[in-house]
Amino acid sequence: MTLTLTPYTPRQQWGLNAIDASLPPSVLRQSATGESDETVRAELTGASRLIPTASPGQALGEARIFHALMNTYGRHRSTLSGGPFGIVGLTPRPDELQVRVAPSQLPRWIDALAYRQTATGGGVPGLRWAPHGADTLLTVGESRIILSGIDEHTWRTALAERNADDASLLPQWLPVIAAEAEHAAAQDTDLAAIADHISATLRRIRLVDRLTRNGHVHLFTTRHLGELHLIEACEATPTVLPLWISQSLPLALWPVGRTPAHGPADPHAAVLDWVTTIEPSAAPASAAHALCHLAGRPAHPTRLRAAEHVLAVAARVLADPVHAGLYDAGGWAGSCRTYPEGSVHGADPCIPPGAEEVTDLPAAELSRLGALTAGPADDDTAILDAGHDELVHLLDWSLAAATRPRSRPTWSRHDDGTLNAAMPLPARSGALTLTASTTGVYRTRLEHLDLPDLEHEDDTVEWEREAAPSQAAAVLLAEHAAIEAMICLPFQREHRKRRLLLPTTPPADPTQRTVIAGADLLLGFHSFASALTLLRYRADTTYGAADGHLQPDPAHADDPYDYAATLTAYVSEWFDLPSPHHAEEANTASVDSSAYRAHLAAHRAAFDPFVTRYLAAADELTGPRSFAERHLAGAAALRCTDLAALACHDLRPVRSSLLRLIQSIPQDPDQLAAWYEHYLDTYS
Numbered sequence: 071m072t073l074t075l076t077p078y079t080p081r082q083q084w085g086l087n088a089i090d091a092s093l094p095p096s097v098l099r100q101s102a103t104g105e106s107d108e109t110v111r112a113e114l115t116g117a118s119r120l121i122p123t124a125s126p127g128q129a130l131g132e133a134r135i136f137h138a139l140m141n142t143y144g145r146h147r148s149t150l151s152g153g154p155f156g157i158v159g160l161t162p163r164p165d166e167l168q169v170r171v172a173p174s175q176l177p178r179w180i181d182a183l184a185y186r187q188t189a190t191g192g193g194v195p196g197l198r199w200a201p202h203g204a205d206t207l208l209t210v211g212e213s214r215i216i217l218s219g220i221d222e223h224t225w226r227t228a229l230a231e232r233n234a235d236d237a238s239l240l241p242q243w244l245p246v247i248a249a250e251a252e253h254a255a256a257q258d259t260d261l262a263a264i265a266d267h268i269s270a271t272l273r274r275i276r277l278v279d280r281l282t283r284n285g286h287v288h289l290f291t292t293r294h295l296g297e298l299h300l301i302e303a304c305e306a307t308p309t310v311l312p313l314w315i316s317q318s319l320p321l322a323l324w325p326v327g328r329t330p331a332h333g334p335a336d337p338h339a340a341v342l343d344w345v346t347t348i349e350p351s352a353a354p355a356s357a358a359h360a361l362c363h364l365a366g367r368p369a370h371p372t373r374l375r376a377a378e379h380v381l382a383v384a385a386r387v388l389a390d391p392v393h394a395g396l397y398d399a400g401g402w403a404g405s406c407r408t409y410p411e412g413s414v415h416g417a418d419p420c421i422p423p424g425a426e427e428v429t430d431l432p433a434a435e436l437s438r439l440g441a442l443t444a445g446p447a448d449d450d451t452a453i454l455d456a457g458h459d460e461l462v463h464l465l466d467w468s469l470a471a472a473t474r475p476r477s478r479p480t481w482s483r484h485d486d487g488t489l490n491a492a493m494p495l496p497a498r499s500g501a502l503t504l505t506a507s508t509t510g511v512y513r514t515r516l517e518h519l520d521l522p523d524l525e526h527e528d529d530t531v532e533w534e535r536e537a538a539p540s541q542a543a544a545v546l547l548a549e550h551a552a553i554e555a556m557i558c559l560p561f562q563r564e565h566r567k568r569r570l571l572l573p574t575t576p577p578a579d580p581t582q583r584t585v586i587a588g589a590d591l592l593l594g595f596h597s598f599a600s601a602l603t604l605l606r607y608r609a610d611t612t613y614g615a616a617d618g619h620l621q622p623d624p625a626h627a628d629d630p631y632d633y634a635a636t637l638t639a640y641v642s643e644w645f646d647l648p649s650p651h652h653a654e655e656a657n658t659a660s661v662d663s664s665a666y667r668a669h670l671a672a673h674r675a676a677f678d679p680f681v682t683r684y685l686a687a688a689d690e691l692t693g694p695r696s697f698a699e700r701h702l703a704g705a706a707a708l709r710c711t712d713l714a715a716l717a718c719h720d721l722r723p724v725r726s727s728l729l730r731l732i733q734s735i736p737q738d739p740d741q742l743a744a745w746y747e748h749y750l751d752t753y754s
Contacts, residue, residue: 095120098322102274104159104170113161120322121273122164124213129269131213132167133261134254135183136272137291138194142182145288145303147587149721151175154278154287162273166214168205176220176228183208184238187249193238196254199225200242209242211254264291264298267312267398270325271300277313277323278304285721286590294553295477295493299399301554306561306590306674310399310553318420327394335397335472337384344471348489348542357381365467366510366539367460372438377464380428384468387424396423400553401473403546406466408536421462428465429458436461467539470546479504479549489545495519495556502555504548511537512544514551516559521571523564526630531562531571566631569648569673576671582679582719585667589676593645595732598681601644603743606697609640614692615660620652637700638685648673662686679719680732683707698739705735727752 096110099120105113114120124132139155148154152172156179161168171179186192197210201222208215217225229239246254261268271289278287281304288303301308302316309316314324338357345352345360354360358377362369387393396402405420429436433454440457448456479491487508492501500519506512515532524530533555538544562571568591577584586592612635613621619639620632632652634640638661642649648670650656656669662682670676677685687707688700713732717724731749736742 093320095322098320101279102277102323103161104153104157104276105161106159109161113163119326121162121325123266123326124162124167124269124273125164126265126328127212128165128167128214130258130262130265131210132215132272133265133268134194134210134257135197135208135213135215136268137257137261138182138192139179140289140291142178143287144290145286147285147721148279148282148287149285150587151178154275154282157275160273160275161218166216167273168216168218170218171220173220173224176224177232180228180232180239184232185240185250185253186238195250195257196246198240198242198244198246201225207242211258260298264300264398266325266327267300267395270327270395271313273325274313274323277317277319278302280317281305281313292553292557294556295475295479297475297477299553301557303561308554308557308561309404310550311404312395312399314395315399315405315420321423324393324423325395326392327398329389329391329394330397332476334385334389337381337388337468337472340472340474341381341468344474344546345540345542348545349540352542361464361468364471364540364542365464366543367464368442370442372435373442373460376431376435376439376461379431380461380464380468383424383428384465384472386427387422387469388472393423396469397473400475400550401546402466402469403474403550406470406538406543407534407547407550422465422469424465424469425462428461431457431461467543470543474546474549479552481506481545487541489541491548493552493556495559498559502552504545504552506538506541506544506548508541509537510540510544511535512548512551514548514555516555519559519571523567523569523571526566527564531559533558563648563673567649567651568642568646568675573672574674576668579664580667580671582662582667582676582682583721585671586676586678586719586721588671589674591645591647591675592678593641593647593676593681594678595680595684596728597645598641598684599731599735599746599749601641602701602739603746605637605640605644606701606739606742608644609634609637610697611694612637612640612697612700613694615686615689616658616692618652619657619689620649622652637688637697637704641681641685647675647677660686660689678722679716680708680713683711683716701739701742702737705737708732708735 095114096107099105099110099114102121143151143155152158152175156172156175158170158172160170182193183197184193185195185197194210197208200207202216204219204221206217206220206222206225208217283305286304290301291298292301299310301310302313303309341364342354342357342360345354345364349363352363354363358374358381359369361377361381362373367373388396402422405422436454436457437450439460440453440455443460444453444456479493481489481491483489489506491504494501495516501517502514503517504512504514512535513532514534515530517530519529519531521529534551536547538547560572563569564571615636615638617635619634619636621635622632623629634643634649639649650669654669655665659665661677684704684707688704691700691703713729717729734745736745
């Protein structure tokens with residue numbers, strides 16, 4: 071558990087015309103849109119923004135189309151769909167969006183967009199199409215989506231192949247029928263509050279590329295306390311943070327939006343009211359005192375002057391439409407939460423808008439402020455840096471308090487001062503509970519879930535347990551974490567066997583390719599080979615698959631757990647892959663059997679074809695056997711296999727250097743270390 075928040079170091083904020091940006095604007099835009107060099111240069115000529123914001127009507131139509139695509143595609147591999155949601159690239163303009171769709175994905179797009187006259191009105195009601203030169207134009211409401219390179223013949227052919235006749239996708243000249251209008255209005259109402267956010271995400275869709283290390287794209291919407299949120303779970307860890315914030319991207323890539331209908335927030339009033347409400351004993355005399363308390367800083371006169379300056383800067387930032395995105399996704403509190411390595415996706419902490427302005431103070435003032443937190447051995451530069459850090463820290467918390475959502479849980483106070491809130495989980499048993507102690511430690515967890523795999527974990531999932539600078543800050547962070555906690559169960563694994571708490575339904579007869587396609591956890595031979603030398607000591611004597619991958623301890627009949635007994639089980643334990651329960655069919659099945667593949671598919675995990683072949687052969691020997699015996703069987707199986715044919719069972723490209731590594735695997739375990747080191751020296 072982290073007991074202190076990571077300090078936030080201000081960085082240069084990149085604008086479109088910033089002369090010191092480390093990347094040119096064209097490269098930044100291409101990373102988000104996937105456009106060609108020629109298109110980017112043409113679109114940026116005379117442009118005031120790197121990526122233009124859609125007009126209100128255009129944004130709502132884009133949101134409806136993108137929402138339909140999210141519902142249809144779900145969790146998918148972009149390598150199999152030509153890009154995220156089948157999008158190769160796009161060109162955003164204020165009043166239209168040009169999209170290049172992978173030709174193979176046209177049928178899937180038609181399935182997503184086709185209006186279905188059901189009670190809920192699936193698809194995009196009111197959408198119409200028309201030929202547009204060499205392209206196809208989609209219109210919905212006031213928005214225009216141009217499918218670039220899809221001519222009328224190609225579009226009509228795709229319509230015919232998918233049986234999407236005039237009852238589902240209608241040409242431009244046919245009017246909107248009454249049922250369509252009713253369902254379209256319902257969609258407009260449902261998405262209106264986050265239409266700008268969804269549209270901005272679509273216009274930057276290629277930003278997900280850097281998140282799909284395991285190959286999956288996963289975006290969806292969820293409702294929390296009556297408000298709709300967009301969730302990104304590309305790395306199997308759901309976050310409500312927008313793509314540009316979770317990856318700490320330059321401000322030039324952030325969307326320009328519209329300030330809330332109720333007007334920009336006043337950080338002076340927001341901070342003072344918030345601290346007074348949550349911690350009345352603090353009795354702040356002013357907004358500056360309240361901000362210092364919220365940020366966990368003593369109210370020194372120098373710091374109070376800095377806090378007044380910070381609040382003034384925050385007021386200007388919050389009133390600027392360029393920074394309207396601060397109000398999205400549960401507010402800026404999400405960027406104040408502590409994530410591994412500083413942020414959700416391992417980048418540096420996201421610097422708040424206004425960081426440059428807030429740190430633009432005379433060096434003497436920065437030194438006085440930095441001296442309050444700097445160590446006695448720090449030099450002048452370190453003291454100046456500490457002053458910068460302090461100002462950005464205060465700015466973070468002023469923005470977090472001012473952008474707190476209007477829909478909030480109800481908190482109650484215990485006798486010891488701890489604050490608690492609880493909400494039932496939608497569509498299942500259990501409750502989401504939030505606690506915030508007087509010391510600033512907060513917890514966000516799910517309780518009373520009635521899940522078998524949590525029997526020995528108090529039937530509880532702890533989504534987040536961290537420390538904030540104050541109790542008021544802890545409540546802000548707990549409320550933000552609650553948005554994700556509400557929908558985290560499908561992504562959660564129990565700690566001992568790494569099984570999904572809510573397993574998926576596997577195909578009736580899963581193939582190795584389908585298992586790999588759905589896997590979040592995938593063990594490749596390169597990683598497997600790196601661990602073989604150590605596994606020989608961890609799994610010196612193991613049993614065969616027919617004996618049971620997991621077996622109870624015969625010496626302790628009252629022990630409720632089962633333990634690794636086969637080489638496959640030890641490998642799964644080593645690499646945090648899911649293991650079967652003792653009574654399941656997969657527990658006595660070979661790793662290359664349909665039963666074991668179904669187990670892996672249910673828990674979104676996979677072995678690559680080469681690891682599978684090795685383990686299947688090694689575990690075929692029954693009874694207790696040494697590692698040397700099992701390795702001999704596994705290595706022999708690989709040496710006798712057509713590796714090129716075996717590689718066809720993998721979705722990922724297989725390098726020739728990896729095949730040479732596998733072909734040369736030694737049969738003597740004592741030679742494994744030298745074998746792998748030679749591979750690293752030769753092919754690194």
